[in-house]
Structures are given as C-alpha cells and as structure tokens.
Amino acid sequence: MKALGRQILAEFFECDIQVLNSVDAVKMFMQEAAAISQANIVQSVFHLFNPHGVSGVVVIAESHFAIHTWPEYGYAAVDLFTCGEQVDPWKAFDFLKESFKATKVMTMEIQRGQLDVKGKELYYNPPIIKVKKDMVPAGVSA
C-alpha cells in the first residue's frame, strides 16, 4: 500500500487574535512554514475579509498549505498537504502552532491517494493514520 500524499488537518484554538486578523502576518507565517518544511513555493494568494478573517493558500510543488482564520473566535483552520519524503508537514505545524500562539490544537493526518496495484485492499480508502491531541483541558477525555 502506497500513498501519494499526506495531509494534516489542524485546528488551532485560542490563538493570538491580532495575528489571525493580519493578512501580512498570516501570509508571512504560512510561507515561512512552507520553507521550514522544505517545500517549494509555487504561488501564494491571501485575502483579508471584511469585517475580519484571513483566507490564504500557498501552492507548493508538493501540493498546498491552506488557512482560514476566524479572529473573533481565536480560531484558525489549517491544511498541510504534502507529497514525497523530502517535505515534513509536521515541521510546518509546529512552527505555525508557535507563531499563532495556539493554546489548544487538534490534528488529523490523513493519507491521500492510496494505491495498490493488486487491487485487493482498500486502496481507495484514505484512513486517518494519526490523531494527535495536545493540551487537552482538564475534565475532557481525549
């Protein structure tokens, strides 16, 4: 079983509101995250919405990094989709968690494009291969 890519879906909660509402800051951090993870940036597009919130995508040669922020909730949804062994999306995740000052995070890592030439297994089934929870609040079971 071989997967063409992997994708981290990251939920960043209780972030720095000022950062989440700055298109310049969000773009800078997302591009820096791409560089840190050894990805090759093809193009970046970022927009600041009215009254608030940033959406942006860094298209990389190895797929894409995307973000949507809700400053009013201190929340950002981040996708880190990469292909190949060279790029490590977890380095991008660690950097972004720090940059956004997220105090609660939840992540899922999903394999994309699972292929099996024998066709006997669930080669089209993208399972969650890793679930990582940080800083689970007291009273909440992980």
Added chain:
Amino acid sequence: MKALGRQILAEFFECDIQVLNSVDAVKMFMQEAAAISQANIVQSVFHLFNPHGVSGVVVIAESHFAIHTWPEYGYAAVDLFTCGEQVDPWKAFDFLKESFKATKVMTMEIQRGQLDVKGKELYYNPPIIKVKKDMVPAGVSA
C-alpha cells in the same frame, strides 16, 4: 455544538486521464463546481507540472476548493472546504465526479472549527461526521 465550516476530502480514482492532465479543463471544472455550489470565487490559481499533473486552488469567500491530479494513476485529490449554509459542497462533488469520469470515489466530510462556549464537550475535536463510499469493487468489503 456549532461548526464554522465543513470539508469534503474526495478521492477520485480511475478518472479520465486527459482531463486530469489538462490545466485548462481542471481549472474550468473546479470553477464551475464552485459556481454550481453557490460559492463566490475570490481568486483561482492553477499550475501544470512537468512531466504531468495539475495543482490548483479556487479561493472562495466561503473558504476554498483545492485539487491535485496524478494523471499517471488516474487519480485526483480534491478538497471542498465551505462555510455557511448557502454553499453546498456536495453539489460540487457530484459535478466533479461526473466531469472527471471517476469510476471509484471515496469521501470524508469533516467539521472544522467546532465551538462550544460552554467548553464541556470536545469542541476542538473535528470528527468525521460522514463517510460515503461509492462503487465498492467486488471482493472488497466497505
């Protein structure tokens, strides 16, 4: 429990190879998918890679649609991330499945940004709320 957005991760297998390797066709279909789902397009970026494969993102006011294609495998990874009640990402999914002539698909729908002001539930946990499998080949258990 309220989620800010929902995201469909779609695995398209056994697609039309010519379509998957045409940046013009992929871009047209992705933009049309956005229109069909009632999304508002903010910006589109698409690239054709060497020797083959297309990557592209349609940034919409309601989040984003992204695609990466591997024509050599007849495979495309598609993300349909939307916010609000007006946009129906499943209409985009149905349109793209037809457009790419995918004969096998697998999808996951994930809620993003689950918030609970009471903080008593797993408000930071983005569960898979729907798994849909189409056209499971004979001999493979769903």
